[in-house]
Amino acid sequence: MKKIFSNLLLLSSLLLVTACGNAGQTTNSTSSASSDKTTDTTSGASEQQYTDPAELKDTYDVIIVGAGGAGMAAAIQAKESGANPVILEKMPIAGGNTLKSSAGMNASETKFQAEQGIEDSNQAFFDETLKGGAETNDQELLRYFVDHSASAIDWLDSMGIKLDNITITGGMSTQRTHRPSDGSSIGGYLVDGLISNVHEREIPLFVNADVVKINETDGKISGVQVKIEGEEKTIKADAVIVTTGGFGANMEMVVANKPELAGFVTTNQAGSTGDGITMIEALGGQTVDLDKIQIHPTVEQETSLLITEAVRGEGAILVSQAGTRFYNEMDTRDKVSQAIIALPEQYAYLIFDAGVKERAKAIDFYVKEGLTVESETIEGLANEIGASEADLKATLDTWNQAVTAQDDTEFGRATAMDNRLDKGPFYAIKIAPGIHHTMGGVKINTLTEVQNKANESIPGLYAAGEVTGGLHGSNRIGGNAVADIIIFGRQAGEQAATFVKK
Ligand SMILES: Cc1cc2nc3c(=O)[nH]c(=O)nc-3n(C[C@H](O)[C@H](O)[C@H](O)COP(=O)(O)OP(=O)(O)OC[C@H]3O[C@@H](n4cnc5c(N)ncnc54)[C@H](O)[C@@H]3O)c2cc1C
Structure with a gap:
């Protein structure tokens, strides 16, 4: 029977981990998240559940590195597309920066806009995002993004995550920032909803599972090295989806890419350290716009x-x-x-x-x-x-x-x-x-395939969310990152599942 560990995340308080579900066991954990003020979220504490480390297998169809919004969206879609994914998260809780997100998720031509008489178009969303990014955005990614924003809102709604209260953010001409019905912050609500859907589909989600390397065998992606419970393990998979978020909490990396930001505070959670970028660079992956770091x-x-x-x-x-x-x-x-x-x-x-x-x-x-x-x-x-x-x-x-x-x-x-x-x-x-946000990251195409320096896809390697670069150009519009992680997270899940079935 599946053992699931349950963390009660309370703002800046001690984390007590209690086994629940069918296992009926109890264990205590003094997680580092408890003392970490950056795990605070304006969107409410919630009970979170994770898989017992003893259940980690040697092989999965698809390994997803990082349990933020992009990772969980990818996992849910991969499972729906017929694969058996696993999610590995290095922090003691899932959610990443997604848990901290507040204003909402941008989308155009949505059913909720139509119901509320808000006129909008994908073209206007495209044009305003391009203008906000000083016309340096990857326009292919941007086109895919705007054209799939309304269906991403519908997809979330179909899973019980309703974002029907709509506001506006800087640089946009109309209300297209979707948030929970009561106007509260999106982060806690979205993460809770995604975790519930991960559990409903019995997708294993391991925390305190730090992925340190993506493995390649004979030129093909073959899995990862993960440090869990003090041990480094090799986990095999034909496809890896990297959803490790940005590097806004890695001051060394921030300052190396943009020296004038030395001394600035960061809004990011402690796990946003750019690991995915480093691991993909080690495989010959291409990066773009690393010096494009947004201050809020x-x-x-x-x-x-x-x-x-x-x-x-x-x-x-x-x-x-x-x-x-x-x-x-x-x-x-x-x-x-x-x-x-x-x-x-x-x-x-x-x-x-x-x-x-x-x-x-x-x-x-x-x-x-x-x-x-x-x-x-x-x-x-x-x-x-x-x-x-x-x-x-x-x-x-x-x-x-x-x-x-x-x-x-x-x-x-x-x-x-x-x-x-x-x-x-x-x-x-x-x-x-x-x-606040690192716009740059690894280069992907619209299929979320990671590109090498010759602009060729690295077979079996996918990335989505803040770990990627190009979509936002030199300045991200508020509300576009949450849209990014759902739209491209889904796409990564679908593409990786298709890849492993070949
Ligand atoms: C305070 C705040 C408010 C925001 N508000 C909004 C908003 O309202 N609207 C909007 O569009 N955007 C907002 N953003 C930006 C947005 O939240 C993020 O860009 C987005 O959520 C990133 O999602 P992600 O899934 O790519 O990464 P994350 O949600 O950060 O998840 C990445 C996960 O990967 C884990 N990880 C990292 N390295 C490893 C490793 N080696 N092994 C295993 N796991 C690893 C991390 O710990 C993390 O849990 C906000 C950001 C912040 C900080």
């Missing part, structure tokens, strides 16, 4: 917690220490970040009202964590942040007039202007940019 404009610096873009998407503005706006808050992340860095103080405040708090549920978490200051009046808020009462009041008055007129004459903001900021209490969060 709104990161609380004491905790490294990302303040989701949905806060601006629901109407918040940014002000300097002087209490005045300084840039179009809904421009792309690279530009908003640079505008903050250009301020003498190199930080800013997100300012919003009770209406924004009501619409962007993640704010409840920020309040609970003590990241906000608040006041019933704008003048009171000015005092809280040490800005001039008169200047902050004038800023809000001018902004509210712009919302009413739907015309931001100061900075040309054209989206997320549906509601005035006039319902007390008023809130502020002090933020500055932090390392």
Whole structure:
């Protein structure tokens, strides 16, 4: 009978692992995740279940390295396509950066947009993503991405993961960022849903399983070396899907590729160390855009917690220490970040009202964590942040007039202007940019086959998600990474399953 270990993930608390399911055994674990603040998620704690290490076999059809969103989507699709996959995750919990994702998942021409009267097109999604990426995106990947975004939303819905509450992120012209029905952060909800589907399909998911090498025999992918329970084991498979995420938590790698980011905080979970890139490079795989590392404009610096873009998407503005706006808050992340860095103080405040708090549920978490200051009046808020009462009041008055007129004459903001900021209490969060996303990675084609330096596919080697590069170009649009991992994770699962059946 299958033994499944169950971890109760509580924010920054000790992890107690209790055997459940049919095994009926109990074991304790002092996982390193417990003390790791970066495993915090704004999307809620959840009970997670993992396979007993004793059940690891010597051979599988497909090995999936990394249990984030891309890995789990790949596993589910591989199983649906007739293969027997296994997922190996090096951290004590599954989820990766996916667990931390907050604003949502972008998609165009979806049934939920249609139901809500939101007009959109795959072409507009393509054009705006290309513009956001300074036209450096891999356009073949981008075309596949936009054309499969609506079906990815349907696929998730068919598995009980409903993303029918839609908001907007910077650089987009319309609402296409899909999130859970109650407007909460996407990460915990998505990861819980994917893990449930992994279990329903009896796909083994091992944690504390660190893949250190991808093996090749006679020019063919033949499996991996994995360190588990203090031992290194060889696990065989004809196909390996690498879904190890980015390298935003590997400061050495970040600084080697972009020296000016030395000293920046990171929003990434501790396991985002670029292992997949290193292992694929060792096999002669090609990398692209490794120096394209995104800093996110709104990161609380004491905790490294990302303040989701949905806060601006629901109407918040940014002000300097002087209490005045300084840039179009809904421009792309690279530009908003640079505008903050250009301020003498190199930080800013997100300012919003009770209406924004009501619409962007993640704010409840920020309040609970003590990241906000608040006041019933704008003048009171000015005092809280040490800005001039008169200047902050004038800023809000001018902004509210712009919302009413739907015309931001100061900075040309054209989206997320549906509601005035006039319902007390008023809130502020002090933020500055932090390392957030690594746009570069290994080169894949639209079949997710990893490319070597001669642009040929390495047979049996697939990759999906943040470990890959090219889709986002030089700047990722908020909401496009979660779409990336589901769309290309699925594709990797299907292609690898087809490959091993040949
Ligand atoms: C705070 C935050 C908020 C975000 N919000 C959004 C958002 O709202 N919308 C959006 O589109 N994007 C968002 N992103 C980006 C997005 O979450 C990620 O790009 C995406 O989830 C990456 O998914 P992935 O499956 O590729 O990698 P991950 O989810 O990071 O999973 C990779 C997994 O592989 C594991 N791994 C690594 N190396 C090994 C190894 N050697 N052996 C075994 N396992 C290994 C890692 O531990 C990890 O669990 C956010 C990112 C952060 C950090």
